[in-house]
Amino acid sequence: MEIFRDLPEELVEEEILTQVPAKYLNGLRSTCQRWNRLFSSDRRFGRKHGDKAAKQFVVLMLTNFFRVCPAIVNLDGKVPTFEVKTELSLVDPHSEHPGAQFDVYRVFHCDGLLLCTSEDASRFVVWNPLTGETRWFQPSSGGTIGRGFALGYGKNKSYKILSYYRGRKDYEMYEFSSDSWRVVGDILPPGFTLRYSSITVSLQGSAYWVAYDEPTTQIIKFDFSTEKCLLVPLPYPSQPDGRFEVLRLTNVKDEKLALLVQLDDTSKTEIWVTNKIDETNSQVVSWNMVLALDLSPHNDVQVYDEGSFLFDEEKKVVVVSEQWFDFEVEEEDLGQNKDMIYIAGEDNVVTQVDFGLDGPNQCVSGILNYVPSFVQMEQAGGKRKRADLSDM
Template sequence: MMSNLPRDLSEEVLSRIPLTSLRKVRSSCKKWNTLSKNSFFAKKHLRRQEAEEVAKEEFMVVVMMDYSVYLMGVNLSDKESCIKRQSKLICPEIEVCIVFHCDGLLLCVSRDHTKLVVWNPYSGKPLWIEPTYKPKRLTHSLYALGYDKSSNSYKILRFRGTLLFTMYDINSDSSCVSERVLDITPPDWKVTYYHAGVSLKGNAYWLATKEEEENCLVCFDFTRETFGPRLPLPFEHFPRDTVSLSVVRGGKGKLAVLFQPWDTLTVEIWVTSKIEPDSVTWESKVLLRVSLKQTIHPQFQFLIKGASFFIDEQKKVAIVFDKEFDPKTLPIRNTAYIIGVDGCLKKVDLGESAHNLNTPLACSYLPSLIQPN
């Protein structure tokens, strides 16, 4: 019988079952139901799903717009590329100003920074956190959700400027969350609030700036609980240029960076060949370089700094989320641009924006069995 299979073979079989079908499997076998809820199996299942995701033309993204969180479907088929809003996520019931994705878990931060919630949209079980430190006035703190490989647990990092680094430990055995201040030497760089961080291999990466120098890459290692050294980007640039960071989908363990000089309509996207907390190697050639001079949307040159994007490495297609500020098209619209390697540009209207300064923030999403507690 299937239920009598050795544990390692059972894990291998279950890891190949799509998440949407696992509920039926759980109800058919008590042993498999218990195994599928194991945290180690949940990670194994996620890694297999990530590897298979890269071959799919359709994938899901989570987009924060106007302080709400939406699930959207993206189709990059050769016949017709499109982005469709699937649903508005009813949890969390707060106005969200930051969303951070790691292993199928979402970290959402309330607009006033007084509440945090980590949850799995697939299971709908939220873990609420109320920080001890609550600013008297709105400050732009930065947040990241990561994974500690030594303790096999998830953690949240919060910091403001180069001071007050706070860690929230999510206890995997209970709903308890502990808060502590990290003893970190103030770094010689800073991350501006519009540069959203990304998660890769359980660590968090940001674009940072040292005084008036060029942008660099910095990583926080959640296992060692420290920042690595400043890492170089593959191009020279100026403060007014647009630079944005993303993760190459498909579980390949690569970062991508978008670069657009402020005075041109040329967009470049570079991809790492190797990335660790303390070192980075970039591909010798740019993955995508597109001149948009011939497009019918020249306003693309006014990309907001920090605009989020995705890249399909195989098709060499980029999707950029932004706002359209053209006064001829008022009211302001939330917009996505699909850019092909041949220079074509397709604009997708995501609806009217009720908050002009709230730039859409998008992150790739893959459903998982992982629970925050």
């Protein structure tokens, strides 16, 4: 603080602090009340900081215990390591038990915000783990079976939530600025339906899904500004039955898409990465295969079609999150499963991290790259509540 004392406040706040990564700034909250207000409640500062500061990615893991936990991935040692830290606190204000944590069944990341959904999709929360801001929702009527949600933003970072159903032409949009739901028309191209509600990726405010129109499989981009969908071609033509053995989607540094593909049960697992996607070339996508791995049962690896992964393009290392049943347990414990992490690179050596017997196969566990951010949500109608930030 001493080094800033003789500098104009405008210079410090507009030019210096807006360029410091959010995780470091968060530790300066107690320095003075002005900075605490600036970081926690100044929406203009949060937006400017998000545009100017270097992005600092933090790996988060949704465990099979319905908890969101930071994780440390070390790829620099001789043997890669993956360590899960203490869970982040997300108190459920509607629980009958004071201080009870909200059980997160699915998690979706966009622009420093996490959209966390309950198991039955009857409730969800948009949460900024860095600032602790939360906004709780009950979806409009329409049922919860097969229901999913995606968070994105339109012009001027106006946040919206899209509600959709797997296999149904039923879509609604919630706008933070108006605090209201509205029905939207069929967002998908004719004939297409969403394939999996869990394979949803955010990239620069737009949502991407795997969708299919038998026998065609495509990636669908939903633009929250125009509220329209665009087709993103896959690097491979569809298989004869329209399906791949494994097909997973993620983003790389919020600039590119990465695809994990296995054509059939005998082929290698390939990692494909797009060119850099931005507003000027979002409809022009080319793919480049950057890695081919043997992720197969005979290599003591079990990767299925639905799940998450991270890809370090510089080191050419993939980190795959997987769940699988442990059939070597006592009969009364059948139905239990493990959270598994597989780490593999160009040498095709697979490092496995086994988190042991977790619990019933309910939660869709997975990993994601989270970008800490001071972004603030629009105020209309929503309640704001601070959560525990000690673990960030």
